[in-house]
Amino acid sequence: MVHYYPRWVWYGVALVIALVALSTSGRALAAPSSTLRERARELRIAQSLAWLRMLHYRRSSSGKPVSQVDSKAFFLAPHGERDPEAELEATLNAFLRPMTAGREDEHALCRFPARRRLLDEWLHFEGALHIPSCPALARHLSDLDPESVSVVYAANFLNNPASAFGHTFLRLKKRRAPGVTLNSEGLDHSVEYTANTDTNNPFLYAFKGLTGLFPGVFRFHSFESKIHEYGDAEARDLWQYDLDLSTAEVTALALHLWELSVAHMDYYYLTKNCSYHVLATIEAVAPRIDLVDHLNFVVLPRDTIKALFSVRGLVTNIEYHPSLRSQFRAQAARLGSKQKDTVEKLTHEPDAALPENFSLADGIAVLDTAVLVLDARFARSPESPADAAVEAARARLIARRTRLSTTIPALPPIPPPYDKAPERANGSMRLSLGTGITSQYGSSFSSLGYRLALHDLTDPADGEPELSQLQFLDLRLRYDYGERALTVDRLTFAELVALNPLTRYEHALSWRGRAFGMRLHDRACRDCFAHGLDLGIGATVATENEHLAFFLMADAYVAFSSSLDGIGGSFVRVGIGPFAGLRARLPANSIALLTANWSYLPGQTLHSTYDLRVTLRSALARDVAVGLEAAVQPSSSECLLGSYLYF
Secondary structure (H helix, E strand, O other): OOOOOOHHHHHHHHHHHHHHHHHHHHHHHHHHHHHHHHHHHHOOHHHOHHHHHHOOEEEOOOOOEEEOOOOHHHOOOOOOOOOHHHHHHHHHHHHHOOOOOOOHHHOHHHHOHHHHHHHHHHHOOHHHOOOOOOHHHHHHHHHHOEEEEEEEEEOOOOOOHHHOOOEEEEEEEEOOOOOOOOOHHHHOEEEEEEEOOOOOOHHHHHHHHHOOOEEEEEEEEEHHHHHHHHHHHOOOOEEEEEEOOOHHHHHHHHHHHHHHOOOOEEEOOOOOOHHHHHHHHHHHHOOOOOOHHHOOOOOOHHHHHHHHHOOOOOEEEEEEEOOHHHHHHHHHHOOOHHHHHHHHHHHHOOOOOOOOOOOHHHHHHHHHHHHHHHHHHOOOOOOOOOOHHHHHHHHHHHHHHHHHOOOOOOOOOOOOOHHHOHHHOOOOOEEEEEEEEEOOOOEEEEEEEEEEEEEOOOOOOOOOOOOEEEEEEEEEEEEEOOOOEEEEEEEEEEEEEEOOEOOOOOOOOEEEEEEEEEEEEEOOEEEEEEEEEEEEEEEEEEOOOOOEEEEEEEEEEEEEOOOOOOHHHOOEEEEEEEEEEEEEEEOOOEEEEEEEEEEEOOOOOOOEEEEEEEEEEEEEEOOEEEEEEEEEEOOEEEEEEEEEEEO
16 A cells, blocks of 8 residues: 655655755764864874874974975975974865865875875774875876885996995886786886986085085986996996885885975985985885984995895895996806907907807807997997997897897896995994004004095905995094104095906096095105195006906195195195005905005105005904004104904
8 A cells, every 4th residue: 555645744854864964964074174183182193203204304403303305395384394283283174175176186185195194094084085086196106006115226336426425216116917027127117316406516516415405306217217327327236125015105105205206305415315315215104114213424325225124024135236337247257268359359340250160159158248348338328329330330249149049048147246235335434543653753653533434445345346445534643652742644535546447348547536634754744734636547457356456547636734845845745656556355354455656746845755555454344344554655654553443
């Protein structure tokens, strides 16, 4: 039986339903605006480690939190960079503001998705909001779509001052669809924090880099382009460290990088640099991990790799990406003498006939190696134009190789040189303590030294290129017991030495440059402290493993001292002459270095001078070494027994 009710009954039911719906909707929309801030204060979110790290707050010298992000656009409160509580409230208010159709990307919900995700874990407010589509953010996430994260270390590169200490950046491995087998290097992204420089002047670059006058920004590239830039054009080996981050942390990293992509942080070459902010960004999305606290006040790229190992289980795998130079060196090392001669000839005459007694395997090996040699010798950045003659020679070699065999086996993999992995290096700073004797006063002395960074040719060689030296602010004080005087014996502001062995395939010159302060001992400067600049260029020959190397350079320097009898009796000395040395790696983790410098002094009362030095140093552990040093100048001979602590 069907019952019919008067029309007013239906009107009443409809009114009740509408009131209930309106009441429910009102509570859903009103709840965030009236209770979210109160709930956030109850949970003390603004004081939480997760919130502080997400906005890159660190304690200042006064103990108050200050964000290391220097862009006003990154903050929603007027003084949000110094007030985490105000920034939290401003963020919640911005999330609740109405959005304008067609301008969703400008809304806070789209600009700060990592903050939104973090706060929703506490407050569970997203269900009450209309989350916009965020077209730009959606493209960013679709482009990255990471499934894992790695930190990549590019070895130091002395030919570029910006890369002299090395470099670290992130690799975001893109999620693969089932069955996809495309080259992962072309699909994956690299993310690096770099200085936005505006000068090529080396002195202005150094000043602005040390004082934070360059803005630092995050940049996205394909990982393949970084391999070409660092591994090919700059001959730098890459070490990749895969991280044990959860899926949620990997997603949060992609969101946070979106937030940082429009921000900048002042770049400090020795402290708040590429490596520091890579670790700080990882901490921002994984506050369970403490990395920055394991760094010294001077932050160098290899130090940040060591910090990864301070968190147990964080590094799950290490992958080595050899540079082009390392690839052809390893391949050439497998060849015999006649094969090497043929490779050298092919690099100049790509159509030269192969020896008749070569087997098929010999022909394939020499042609493959010749291509690698050309690639390494004429490596260039992707932006640089190609050399038509080199490209033509390379193409002819590849065509000949293909005619020998249509099946092209991959070259044997290069075993990773784990002794050169950056985490094996000693500490970047060095403290030295020694005692010695000097002939000038016939007395003994004590020595105390401190070096800010990084490595000299006699420091423990693990984790560092074999034949390079990079020192910054190396100070040594001496107390002479006979003279009862405390003096500055050495103050090296900066010193770079690149010994590039000459081989049949490589012809790079060796060089050194230093801004020095040292004591001179000769008739024109008896135990006086002089400072100046020194430049040298020449050649190095070395064994294949570089454990024994001899170098010879043409050297020129200018020195200044108020006690100096220099040009025309002035305080200026100019010296030119040969500088030579022999370096040898010995058993028992020991290194010996002999250097000799003879200088002609034009226009001066003293016509010439010399400096002969011998160092023998042995590593007792990664961060502890002992050694002997001897130095001979015209008016002084001295010997020092020293101990060295790296940290």
